[in-house]
Amino acid sequence: MNTKHLEKMQNGNGFIAALDQSGGSTPKALADYGISEDAYSTEEEMFELVHQMRTRIITAPAFNSDQVIGAILFEQTMDSKIEGRYTADYLANVKGVVPFLKVDKGLAEEKNGVQLMKPIPDLDDLLARANEHGIFGTKMRSVIKKANPEAIKEVVDQQFKLAKQIIGAGLVPIIEPEVDIHSPEKAEAEDLLKQELLHHLDTLATDELVMLKLSLPNKENLYKELVDHPQVVLVVALSGGYTREQANNKLKLNKGVIASFSRALTQDLHADQTDEAFNEELRKAVNSIFDASVYKK
Structure with missing residues (x-):
């Protein structure tokens, strides 16, 4: 584990940019950016x-370590270069x-109100490559749509089983059991999820550290016990379909939680913008998400 990176995660002020759209979500991300499917x-x-x-985004002046403390990459992005460097x-x-x-x-497919992760048969090889590239941590996403206790337990069991494997490779896993913001059972699902997460966190050894990426909860400060747990480096929030303004306002109600936004970060960025206009829109996004992440009531 990179102790310098760990210290930045534990003590740095800012947020984590989610730049990890994968094969399934890339066409929409490009379309939102102004590049239609007939361009490729x-x-x-x-x-x-x-x-x-x-x-x-990454090379823009507005993307800076004073406000952005981390960034989540997709596998192809890790294997690609920027200005001659990976x-x-x-x-x-x-x-x-x-x-x-993102691993x-x-x-x-949805079953019993949740979507587990597909198998990751090459995880050990991917983690080895991640270490070669200087990656600090990983991220893996499941989705919860209904307040089904057994199914939510299955989601968290799967997440922590893989988290142990990732910790064993010397990396810090971001565990992301997203609760669908459109679920009519969202608040109940979040209560169940919190209890499952606490149960698993209490089983970790003192040198086993994780991060949590969670939907912005219906109840203010619902995840305070997770924020304060000794095995949790950070709790970060996904925007989950909320606009940037909505996500920022909800984030401010949750002390100690910082942003890890994707769409809410990039929603006003477009391919046809001049570099000056692009950077100005990114600056406004970064500033607002940073302010919400460090907001103290």
């Missing part, structure tokens, strides 16, 4: 275009931003 004909061309978008190296050593890697292979 192969998956390779698609990923090259999204890497150009991410490169533009992306994680560029983030860490040029921008001073801690690099993370899940997407979601299984």
Whole structure:
């Protein structure tokens, strides 16, 4: 584990940028950015275009370590370069931003009100490559749509089983059991999730550290016990479909939780903007998300 990166996660002020759209979500991310599907004909061309978008974000002056303390990358982004350096190296050593890697292979079909992660058969190899690239931690996402206690337990069991494997490789896992913001049972699901997370956290050894990425809860400060847990480096929040303004306002109600936004970060960025206009929109986004992340009531 990189102790310098750990110290930044534990004590740095700022938020984590989620730049990890995968194969399934990349077309929408590009469309939102103003690049339609007829602009590319192969998956390779698609990923090259999204890497150009991410490169533009990461190299922009507004993307700075005073406000952005970490960034989550997709596998192809990790294997790609920015200004001649691999992306994680560029983030860490040029921008001073801690690099993370999305390791899940997407979601299984919904069953019993949840979506588990698909199997990750090559996880050990991927973790070895992550270490070679200087990645600090990983991220993996499940989705909860109903307040089903057994199914939520299954989600958290799967997350922590993989988290142990990731910790064993010397990395810090971000555990992301997202609760669907449109679920009519969202508040009940969040209560159940919190109890399952606390149960598993209490079983970790003192040197086993994790991060949690959670939906912004219906109840103010619901996750305070998770924020204060000794095995939790950080609790971060996903925007989950909320607009930036909505997500920022909800984030301010949860002391000690910082942002790890994707769409809410990039919603006003477009391919046809001049570099000056692009950076100004990114600056406004970064400033507002930073302010919400460090907000003290």
